[in-house]
Amino acid sequence: MRRSSVPRPLPRVLALLLPLTLVVGTAGCTVGDPLAKPDLGKAEVTTTAAPGEKDPYAEFGAVQRVLDERARALLGGDRKRFLATVDRDNSKLRRRQAAMFDNLQVLPLTNVYYGVERTALLADPVRGGGHALRPVVVEHVQLRGVHQRPVSNDVTMTFVQRRGGWVLGNEREDPLFAAQFRPWYGTRIETAGDAALLVMTDEDAEVGADELLGQTRSALASVTGVLDQEPAAPLLVDATSNGAATEVSNASGEDAAAVSFTTFGSSRLGGDYTGVAGAVVKANPDYVSQLVEDDETLRHELTHYVLSGYGNSNPQWVTEGIAEYVGYRPGTLADSYIEDAGLERRIDEREVRLIPPGRWGDDPELDYLSAEAFAEFLISGYGLDDYLEMMDLFRRMGRSRSVVYGEGIVDDVLRRVYDLEADQVARGGFELLRGL
Numbered sequence: 275m276r277r278s279s280v281p282r283p284l285p286r287v288l289a290l291l292l293p294l295t296l297v298v299g300t301a302g303c304t305v306g307d308p309l310a311k312p313d314l315g316k317a318e319v320t321t322t323a324a325p326g327e328k329d330p331y332a333e334f335g336a337v338q339r340v341l342d343e344r345a346r347a348l349l350g351g352d353r354k355r356f357l358a359t360v361d362r363d364n365s366k367l368r369r370r371q372a373a374m375f376d377n378l379q380v381l382p383l384t385n386v387y388y389g390v391e392r393t394a395l396l397a398d399p400v401r402g403g404g405h406a407l408r409p410v411v412v413e414h415v416q417l418r419g420v421h422q423r424p425v426s427n428d429v430t431m432t433f434v435q436r437r438g439g440w441v442l443g444n445e446r447e448d449p450l451f452a453a454q455f456r457p458w459y460g461t462r463i464e465t466a467g468d469a470a471l472l473v474m475t476d477e478d479a480e481v482g483a484d485e486l487l488g489q490t491r492s493a494l495a496s497v498t499g500v501l502d503q504e505p506a507a508p509l510l511v512d513a514t515s516n517g518a519a520t521e522v523s524n525a526s527g528e529d530a531a532a533v534s535f536t537t538f539g540s541s542r543l544g545g546d547y548t549g550v551a552g553a554v555v556k557a558n559p560d561y562v563s564q565l566v567e568d569d570e571t572l573r574h575e576l577t578h579y580v581l582s583g584y585g586n587s588n589p590q591w592v593t594e595g596i597a598e599y600v601g602y603r604p605g606t607l608a609d610s611y612i613e614d615a616g617l618e619r620r621i622d623e624r625e626v627r628l629i630p631p632g633r634w635g636d637d638p639e640l641d642y643l644s645a646e647a648f649a650e651f652l653i654s655g656y657g658l659d660d661y662l663e664m665m666d667l668f669r670r671m672g673r674s675r676s677v678v679y680g681e682g683i684v685d686d687v688l689r690r691v692y693d694l695e696a697d698q699v700a701r702g703g704f705e706l707l708r709g710l
């Protein structure tokens with residue numbers, strides 16, 4: 275098989291999502307290490323109790339009861355009861371809340387609850403005014419099968435006193451402290467799949483959930499076939515336009531087609547990390563039709579998902595290299611060619627070495643391409659088993675020495691698994707690149 279051209283039509287993801295703070299600032303679409311503690315941190319927290327209140331905490335208790343009622347309505351499928359917790363004078367807010375209710379009803383919702391911290395933030399405007407309170411609220415939502423535990427999101431809700439009680443008066447997405455995963459909030463969605471693989475798209479999307487599910491299943495079958503490994507956990511594919519992940523951009527400002535990440539749960543009030551909630555491939559809704567026509571990117575991301583157990587102790591060239599390698603199968607670099615003279619020149623000028631962690635993302639296109647070349651050199655010469663053994667050694671050594679991205683242990687690992695110097699792997703990869 276020949277590649278028609280390099281670069282590819284679909285730019286890859288080069289930025290990470292907010293919860294993976296350990297790896298923020300380093301390019302590369304990777305699956306988060308479960309040890310990477312999410313930053314569910316608080317924004318602009320002020321501790322101003324409502325003036326004139328006898329018990330400054332009573333209002334927080336009242337808001338907690340409203341949210342408890344909301345959770346019961348969601349779990350019981352009672353739309354009227356749910357909307358009774360929303361300001362009845364704000365029709366726009368009610369429409370949005372109704373969409374969220376309906377979305378959670380088409381999802382396999384198994385648990386939902388809210389934590390309310392007794393800390394007030396600056397309240398957002400409420401239609402018609404009134405005494406308002408914006409506590410720190412953490413929403414916990416668990417979907418049956420695909421989540422091991424509820425996924426926790428900071429939500430920006432302002433409550434307002436109406437007719438002696440409290441109701442939701444405003445909810446907005448905070449661009450600075452975006453929810454880690456909340457595809458049910460926003461536009462209406464449709465779903466397809468089962469507890470092992472659940473797919474969501476916008477309701478009126480050009481590529482619907484059923485079609486995307488079919489494509490993802492066949493891409494996943496091809497990936498597990500090449501890797502001879504089955505995924506350890508269920509997967510959610512989110513191609514909705516909801517949530518912060520749609521605007522992931524790479525260094526050159528292009529939109530990303532898809533990104534893989536792990537979601538996390540937190541304690542009720544968001545202070546403590548409790549563990550992994552689930553695996554997600556977030557597809558940019560603008561690229562879904564391209565994704566289903568040409569599933570290289572899908573296979574790339576699904577490779578990250580299947581190999582997510584190796585964590586983030588592996589150098590980016592190792593994890594991205596195998597994702598590229600599997601994504602292009604059965605094509606190889608050995609039988610590909612380049613049409614882009616500029617890229618050819620950059621390959622010639624490129625320093626022959628494995629990409630160190632701090633330099634990953636400097637030239638995204640060439641970084642991914644050379645990572646693929648290093649992977650192809652190792653896999654075609656020594657087999658896939660050795661490559662996975664290398665990934666496992668990076669994982670184990672990385673953990674015991676508390677390093678990420680193989681910092682400082684590359685030489686050691688390559689010698690132990692392959693009896694090769696880093697330099698030899700670099701030269702092997704560059705031979706493939708220069709043959710393009």
Ligand SMILES: [Zn+2]
Binds near residue numbers: 286302575593597
């Ligand atoms: Zn990747």
